[in-house]
Amino acid sequence: MSKKIGVFVCHCGTNISATVDVEKVAEETKKNNPRVAYTTTYKYMCSDPGQKLLRDKIKEEGLTGVVVAACSPKMHEHTFRNAAVKTGLNPYHVEISNIREQCSWVHPDIPTGTDKSIDLVRMMTEKTRKDKSLTAIKVPVTKRALVIGGGIAGIQAALDIADGGQEVVMVEREASIGGHMAQLSETFPTLDCSQCIMTPKMVEAAQHDNITMYTWSEIESITGYLGNFDVKIRKKARSVDLDLCTGCSSCWQVCPCKKIKSEFDMGIGNRTAIYIPFPQAIPSKPVIDRENCILFKDARKKNIKPNDSKVCRKCIDACPIAPVKAIDYNQEDEIVDVKIGAIIVATGFRELEDGLYGEYGGGKYEDVITGLQFERLASASGPTEGKIKRPSDGKEPEIVVFIQCVGSRDPAKGCSYCSKTCCMYTAKHTMLYKHKVHDGHAFVFYIDIRCAGKSYEEFSQRAIEEEGATYLRGRVSRVYKKGEKLIVLGADTLTGSVVEIEADMVVLASAMKAQDDAEQFAQKLSIQYDKDKFFSEMHPKLKPVESSSAGIFLAGTCQGPKDIPETVAQAGAAASKVLALLSSDELEREPVVARVDRQLPPVFSTCIGCFYCQKVCPYSAIESEDIKARDGSVIKTVARVNEGLCQGCGLCAATCRSKSVELEGFNDEQIYAEINALEFN
Amino acid sequence: MSEETKKTKIGYYPGCAITKCSTSEEYGTSVLGVSRVIGPELEEIDDWNCCGASSGHATNHKLSTALSVRNISLAEKDGYDEVLAPCPMCSQRLIVSQDDVENDEKLRKEVEDAIEMPISRNVKVSNYLEIVKNYSMDEIAEKQKRKPEGLKVASYYGCLLVRPPKILKFDDPENPKTMDDIVKAIGAEAVDWEFKTNCCGGGFTLSRPNVVIKLTHDILEGAIDAGANAIAVACPMCHANLDMRQQAIEKEYGRRFNIPIVYISELIGLALGLKPKDLGMDKHFIDTGSVIDTFSDIEK
Amino acid sequence: MKIKITTEERKSDFAKEVEERSGIDVKKCYQCGKCTAGCPVAYEMDYMPNQIIRFVQLGLRQEALTSRTIWLCASCITCTTRCPKEVKIAELMDVLREMALEEGIANPMEKDITTFHEAFLNSVKKHGRISECGMLMEFKRKRPKAALKSALQDVADGSQLMMKGKLSLAPHDIKGKDNIKRIFEKLG
Structure with a gap:
């Protein structure tokens, strides 16, 4: 049976036709290839009339194979295959010859681009001759979502999915959900209290019937594929039984280790060794910091079980729960297995480390603090109950200098990108400061004021015009201590002068960085990440919440610096993607997967069971299968491809020594047809 | 225009520069000459004083305000609802000062105390273009006797007619059209050009002539390059700088312009058939003959 | 040039003084430079018009009042007309000239x-x-x-x-x- 092939050459406006003679491509293809029954060119093949042309010609000419010479198959393979399906043609008889990205865009002269296009079209015509009908693969879906991270992104995504009627498992590695947003004092551009808008959401998430929450827990491993992930969650030993504990506070009140720097307060406040991170924590049940607790230290030193140490048992003694205490020193990590259909990664960011900028004295001078530390100073629930006091001596600072772009836009030492939120939060900081210290003076050193967002520009101007913050255009070169003052040496490029300020406190708008373990975590999930270790979206414009792996979505600052409104919007978008996925019982996926051959007895399969393919498969898609006789005895153990996991990369086919593996849609016959078309013409 | 408004008497505030025997007397002469033919009737405000001009506001805001406002109070005393100040320096100073005292009660009291008169809130101060546009466009059409042929006029407004726009509220500050409309009304071609509201250097004539030379050069060049063969003005300072400096500009830039600078009132006068001499057109530094010669009687 | 800011020096507020005299709030200026861009005399000035505003913003009284710029301003009001933030720059020059004369520090x-x-x-x-x-x-x-x-x-x-x-x-x-x-x- 010989195929009737039609070739459609697209002008792509002038994208292709400017450097490829499309008419010549069509003519030559027709002239030199007897199997090509029909050729034409069209201005925009992807347009509605273009697709109609394709459909009409398939019917009129009785085409059984189609080559569209146009842009990358990534762009429109799907479009043209769908168009063909409407005529009853199996979509896998439609092939794309990429004469845009591979010809017109890279070859400036017309003859070269045209000749290469003719070659590429001929190759694809030959491949199309060998195309077979394929059927989409159906995979079942586990109707449960996993949300990794319990900050505002994770909480929003979890709530949206749960409200949509699907189950959510939420994993947070800290002792409480809330993330950075719970640390903030007030939020721009409305100055509403962060905790006032955050805690109701935290409570809602905790109480939602569809949400199962794991705090103080981390992802141990993720295997499987879209619709069918197997997730192992490590519940880290909290040393407190969440079911028994009532959060009565007796334990942390008696804890003698009171001088441990609070992570939640960014080190400017203290906590105990058994503690809840902040008063509104959820769950409001403590955890024991095993690094710093004197009992655990003692146990480590003596190499005994913690419960056997007698150094300090104040917390367990104070615990009123009986007969079994809610505190369990010997508690161990626990692994929980869950089946998951789709995943949202919302693992957030970290603030640039202290001390990277020696010239600013960060980490050296107590009164040089970071933006998040200032948030804790200004927060009513913070260590100063919202009073602006400088950390060194508790004095109210009369002059505060805010330095923007600390680490941001600094390819030499920090990061090349803009952290996007600092301009706004620094403007907010000057306001909060001026609201609390009326005759104080706020100075801001900036390179640009970037406040793009609804009501943002007005907000930053308000800081200057109404609150009287003085903005100085230039970076600071040095901060040093002189007596009680911090001398800030900066510049104002608008006047062209050096500026020296005797400040009482300095606030660094430190960059937003990817989490320290972002790289390892991305590898654990098989998702891509960028040069700054932020997780990469599938397409910067059209697929902003999809990761590079099917079924895994991104929300919030793990993908790049962003503020709360943007984070919430992205979380909602990711949730809607997950809900769409979970709304069907099974998913269809491309049948471009590898297959290990099966033969009639007595061969059964040419596979010799070496399992080299298993070693090279990046997706763990190769399984083993016992071919059994009627009596159940194993005749042969051969490789088998899990269609759900296989991504069609072809590594196994290339590796197979007995040529038993082939990739559907790209089998040897098809590939050789392409190569031969090039070689013999 | 109704019969009634036509007869309204308008207070005339010439200001120092355009009175007889002053540097720009031809502007005053032509404004009065034209008004005698087509109205509105103008009556000089009794005992007016200098508005203080740029030297006033540049060095003493209160003094400048008082000097200006005194004239408005005098106008009200004489019973005028509207005052024409043909010199834009004067009209701008009067209007801005009026606005300043309106918005600053403390200043108002100080000024009233200094001028020894109450401050009027009701007198409207107008520039010459407004007066022509509001009262005389129909009359020009009616009484026009002569028409220019091949006269291409670049209307030059300068700074003070249009700025500050929020207070003066006259025409488009970036592309005013009023003078162009008058130019077209008398049958000349209004040249579209880019320097209508550029600054000529104004008060720097004596103190910073180099600045004036540069700025006027740019304006003259702009007009010539746009195809104009005359520049129309409605400001004595613009006129003085553009008219008197052309020789010096030639010396500095090596380009000879020799383009006549005429007051818009002179052009109206020519159209009405007034004698060039009666309009003061013999008082210019650059000969105005080429403009006058374009006019010929309308055949009826 | 060097600007030194200490708690003491912050107490004399030049910008506030200018505002009290003229009603012009220089804080509104965001230093876009449009005033300078359109100034017909900027090429002759020692400081650009926007820098004069900057001096006032930062309390640099001496720099503003002894500048030649304030005298070279032709009061054409192009700056005020086009200022996106409605800062009356030309009028600010008037105030500064007045202050310079009062203090006898006008640039010789x-x-x-x-x-x-x-x-x-x-x-x-x-x-x-x-x-x-x-x-x-x-x-x-x-x-x-x-x-x-x-x-x-x-x-x-x-x-x-x-x-x-x-x-x-x-x-x-x-x-x-x-x-x-x-x-x-x-x-x-």
């Missing part, structure tokens, strides 16, 4: 300009109106070099003007010139 390099203003106002004070001849004479007497320079470029000797009958030697005194004198005494 621009004596020609200050003398012109002085001669102009003296004439008004004396007669109630400008006596162009009298004003020219005073300017010529006080700034002979500048007058000569201007004369070379046609104007200041007035001879050509007189030939055209455009310069009157006799000053015209107004009736209310006593009132004008009193205005000068009260406000001058």
Whole structure:
């Protein structure tokens, strides 16, 4: 049976036709290839009339194979295959010859681009001759979502999915959900209290019937594929039984280790060794910091079980729960297995480390603090109950200098990108400061004021015009201590002068960085990440919440610096993607997967069971299968491809020594047809 | 225009520069000459004083305000609802000062105390273009006797007619059209050009002539390059700088312009058939003959 | 240049003083430079107009008041007209000139300009109106070099003007010139 092939050459406006003679491509293809029954060119093949042309010609000419010479198959393979399906043609008889990205865009002269296009079209015509009908693969879906991270992104995504009627498992590695947003004092551009808008959401998430929450827990491993992930969650030993504990506070009140720097307060406040991170924590049940607790230290030193140490048992003694205490020193990590259909990664960011900028004295001078530390100073629930006091001596600072772009836009030492939120939060900081210290003076050193967002520009101007913050255009070169003052040496490029300020406190708008373990975590999930270790979206414009792996979505600052409104919007978008996925019982996926051959007895399969393919498969898609006789005895153990996991990369086919593996849609016959078309013409 | 408004008497505030025997007397002469033919009737405000001009506001805001406002109070005393100040320096100073005292009660009291008169809130101060546009466009059409042929006029407004726009509220500050409309009304071609509201250097004539030379050069060049063969003005300072400096500009830039600078009132006068001499057109530094010669009687 | 900011120095607020005198809030200026871009005299100035505003914003009284820029401003008001933040820049220049004169720190390099203003106002004070001849004479007497320079470029000797009958030697005194004198005494 010989195929009737039609070739459609697209002008792509002038994208292709400017450097490829499309008419010549069509003519030559027709002239030199007897199997090509029909050729034409069209201005925009992807347009509605273009697709109609394709459909009409398939019917009129009785085409059984189609080559569209146009842009990358990534762009429109799907479009043209769908168009063909409407005529009853199996979509896998439609092939794309990429004469845009591979010809017109890279070859400036017309003859070269045209000749290469003719070659590429001929190759694809030959491949199309060998195309077979394929059927989409159906995979079942586990109707449960996993949300990794319990900050505002994770909480929003979890709530949206749960409200949509699907189950959510939420994993947070800290002792409480809330993330950075719970640390903030007030939020721009409305100055509403962060905790006032955050805690109701935290409570809602905790109480939602569809949400199962794991705090103080981390992802141990993720295997499987879209619709069918197997997730192992490590519940880290909290040393407190969440079911028994009532959060009565007796334990942390008696804890003698009171001088441990609070992570939640960014080190400017203290906590105990058994503690809840902040008063509104959820769950409001403590955890024991095993690094710093004197009992655990003692146990480590003596190499005994913690419960056997007698150094300090104040917390367990104070615990009123009986007969079994809610505190369990010997508690161990626990692994929980869950089946998951789709995943949202919302693992957030970290603030640039202290001390990277020696010239600013960060980490050296107590009164040089970071933006998040200032948030804790200004927060009513913070260590100063919202009073602006400088950390060194508790004095109210009369002059505060805010330095923007600390680490941001600094390819030499920090990061090349803009952290996007600092301009706004620094403007907010000057306001909060001026609201609390009326005759104080706020100075801001900036390179640009970037406040793009609804009501943002007005907000930053308000800081200057109404609150009287003085903005100085230039970076600071040095901060040093002189007596009680911090001398800030900066510049104002608008006047062209050096500026020296005797400040009482300095606030660094430190960059937003990817989490320290972002790289390892991305590898654990098989998702891509960028040069700054932020997780990469599938397409910067059209697929902003999809990761590079099917079924895994991104929300919030793990993908790049962003503020709360943007984070919430992205979380909602990711949730809607997950809900769409979970709304069907099974998913269809491309049948471009590898297959290990099966033969009639007595061969059964040419596979010799070496399992080299298993070693090279990046997706763990190769399984083993016992071919059994009627009596159940194993005749042969051969490789088998899990269609759900296989991504069609072809590594196994290339590796197979007995040529038993082939990739559907790209089998040897098809590939050789392409190569031969090039070689013999 | 109704019969009634036509007869309204308008207070005339010439200001120092355009009175007889002053540097720009031809502007005053032509404004009065034209008004005698087509109205509105103008009556000089009794005992007016200098508005203080740029030297006033540049060095003493209160003094400048008082000097200006005194004239408005005098106008009200004489019973005028509207005052024409043909010199834009004067009209701008009067209007801005009026606005300043309106918005600053403390200043108002100080000024009233200094001028020894109450401050009027009701007198409207107008520039010459407004007066022509509001009262005389129909009359020009009616009484026009002569028409220019091949006269291409670049209307030059300068700074003070249009700025500050929020207070003066006259025409488009970036592309005013009023003078162009008058130019077209008398049958000349209004040249579209880019320097209508550029600054000529104004008060720097004596103190910073180099600045004036540069700025006027740019304006003259702009007009010539746009195809104009005359520049129309409605400001004595613009006129003085553009008219008197052309020789010096030639010396500095090596380009000879020799383009006549005429007051818009002179052009109206020519159209009405007034004698060039009666309009003061013999008082210019650059000969105005080429403009006058374009006019010929309308055949009826 | 070096700007030093200490708790003590913050207490004298130049910007506030300017605002109290003129109602102009320089804090509104975000230093876009549009005023400078459109200023016809910027090329002659020692500081750009936006820098003058910057000086006021940062409390740099001396720099602002001793600048030549404030005297070179031609009061064309292009800056104010086009300012996106409605800062009255031209009017700010007026206030700064006034303050500079009051404090006696006007830049001596621009004596020609200050003398012109002085001669102009003296004439008004004396007669109630400008006596162009009298004003020219005073300017010529006080700034002979500048007058000569201007004369070379046609104007200041007035001879050509007189030939055209455009310069009157006799000053015209107004009736209310006593009132004008009193205005000068009260406000001058």
